[in-house]
Every structure is written in structure tokens, then in C-alpha cells.
Amino acid sequence: MKYLNYFIQFILTILCFIFFKILGPSLSSRLSGKIFEKIGPFFRPKKTIHSNIKRVYPNIEIKEITNIANLMWNNYGRVFAEFMFMNEFRSGKLSQNIEIVGQNILENIKSNNKQVIFISGHFSNFELMAMHLEKSGINLCAIYRPLNNIFLNNFMERIRKKYICKNQIKKGIGGLKKLISFKNKNLSTALMIDQRVSEGILSNFFNEKALTTTIPAQLVKKFNIPIVPIYIERVAGLKFKICINEPVYFSKETSVKTITDELNKILEKMVVKKPDQWIWSHNRWK
Secondary structure, three states: OHHHHHHHHHHHHHHHHHHHHHHOHHHHHHHHHHHHHHHHHHHOOHHHHHHHHHHHOOOOOHHHHHHHHHHHHHHHHHHHHHHHHHHHHHHOHHHHHEEEEOHHHHHHHHHOOOOOEEEEOOEOOOHHHHHHHHHOOOOEEEEEOOOOOHHHHHHHHHHHHHHHOOOEEEOOHHHHHHHHHHHHOOOEEEEEOOOOOOOOEEEEEOOEEEEEOOHHHHHHHHHOOOEEEEEEEEEEOOEEEEEEOOOEOOOOOOOHHHHHHHHHHHHHHHHHHOHHHEOOOOOOOO
16 A cells, blocks of 8 residues: 555656646746645644744744745745756756855865765755766765655656766665765765754754764764865745855864764754755754
């Protein structure tokens, strides 16, 4: 029964993607954003989203919470529709819609054949970050969490490998072995650090403990390489700005806990820049 439901979801998603292709990127992005504003709350508990926002903004009024939640769902819907246009973002007419701040940092990494760890969170259209890194000539592998729906996951994975980053690594033990193999070949790594992970450690995040991945810290200690924070925001419609920050260096002697805490501080600053473009629906502090 579970797989039947997954297959039905897969068919409905494919039909939506075909419809989006017919509409084109601009109209489908706007339409999908409005649709998700309406249907999103039926898939994720409003209580969780509102509770998460209040953890970060304790004195926020309910009107502003509702506004942030609505804009979050709108952005979520836009990302869903825009997934079908990754080829245009990579090398087509939409590639001109992405402003890059800090491209010189990427050029320095590339020209010196450096290995780094790119970290970020699920902001705006987060898929575009790894896409731009690989497009810039960075030898990259990207860590991702597979979808529960195996039919959809296979479809999404093919698109990611073709247009976003060809070296995709699934989270988990098997993925960790593959990651070490890529690191030994001098590939940089890109991953999101804003999701709760059962194998992580409790780290401070907005003054509360949250299970946080230790993969960046472990890579720092094993390979003695820097962290490069990267951030994306939706400026308007299909226009984006990606900011590449200066590398952050840690000593190999620095503890995993200290490194992880410091990275969460960086993530906090990203969240408060554009709170309506972060995905609040994950139960981050569970």
C-alpha cells in the first residue's frame, strides 16, 4: 500500500512538472507559490512552524508569524516548480538571473586546486548553490537526504546529477564511505547543516540544543581543510543572489563540538537575513 501511494504521488508530481513546462518558468513559479500557500499547511503542522519561529523570535506577534509562514510556503512552491527549469538556470536564459557575490573566492579555490567544505541551509532555491559551484569549475560532491518516495527520489536524483552536481552522495554509512573516497581524490564537499540528524550531536542553535550534523567538523579534523559558508536569497521572482563567504579555518585540534557550535552561529546569521525564505517546517529542536 505504501508503494502504491508513492507511485500515485510520483504520477501526480510528473503531471505537475509537465504542466509547469508548458506554462514556462515565470508563470509556473508564481502559480506554484500561490498553490503551496494554500495547501502547504495541510502537509506540515502549523503548530510546529509557529513554534519554531517563536523559538527564534520570542516576542514576535502572531500576524508576523503568519506572514513568515505564508511566504515560506510560497517560496517552497516556487522551488518545486523551478526544479523543472534547472537546465535554464545552469546554461540557459535564466542563468543571467543569478547575481554572484564573492566569485573571486571560488576562482581562488579553483586556481589553487584547494579542497574546501561548503556549508549552507535550505534557503530560497537552495538547489542553485551546488549548481553554481560545479558550473564555476569546482570539483565537487554534494551530500543530500534521499526522499522517502523511491520513485520520486530516482527522478529527482537524475536531474540533480545532470544539472546540479554530478557527484551526489546519500546521507548514511554508505554515503560516508563514498564521501571519504571523494575527499581522497581532492574533491570539495557541499552540504546543508540545518536539518535535525539522529546521528548528530546536541549543539547550540538560537540558544537551544538541536541535533546537528558533525560531518563538516569531522572533515576539518581529518583533512585539515577550511569551511566556506554560502548563502542564497530570492531577490524577486526568478532573480537570486548567491553570496560566497571567506573561508573559515579551524585547527585540527579544535573539538568537533566547538566547530559544530561555531557553524551553527554562522547558520543563525543566515536565517535572520531572510526568515521567510528558510524552511521552518522541519522540527529542528525535537
